[in-house]
Amino acid sequence: xxxxxxxxxxxxxxxVWYLREVSGEARYDHYLEHFAVEHPGETPMxxxxxxxxxxxxxxxxxxxxxxx
Numbered sequence: 001x002x003x004x005x006x007x008x009x010x011x012x013x014x015x016v017w018y019l020r021e022v023s024g025e026a027r028y029d030h031y032l033e034h035f036a037v038e039h040p041g042e043t044p045m046x047x048x049x050x051x052x053x054x055x056x057x058x059x060x061x062x063x064x065x066x067x068x
Contacts, residue, residue: 027054028047028050028051031044031045031050032044
């Protein structure tokens with residue numbers, strides 16, 4: 001029973017990981033990981049500050065990869 005339960009837990013964690021990656025929800029986590037490596041000892045942006053900075057960047061740098 002524990003073996004099946006462990007496999008279900010592992011599958012669920014994989015599904016949650018995949019959905020967070022695809023939806024972009026994990027971007028802040030990746031930012032924190034990157035910031036800790038590249039800027040040790042400095043304080044990273046809060047999640048709200050990070051999201052505002054991303055929105056501003058996206059506004060100033062629109063995605064032009066569309067073929068239309």
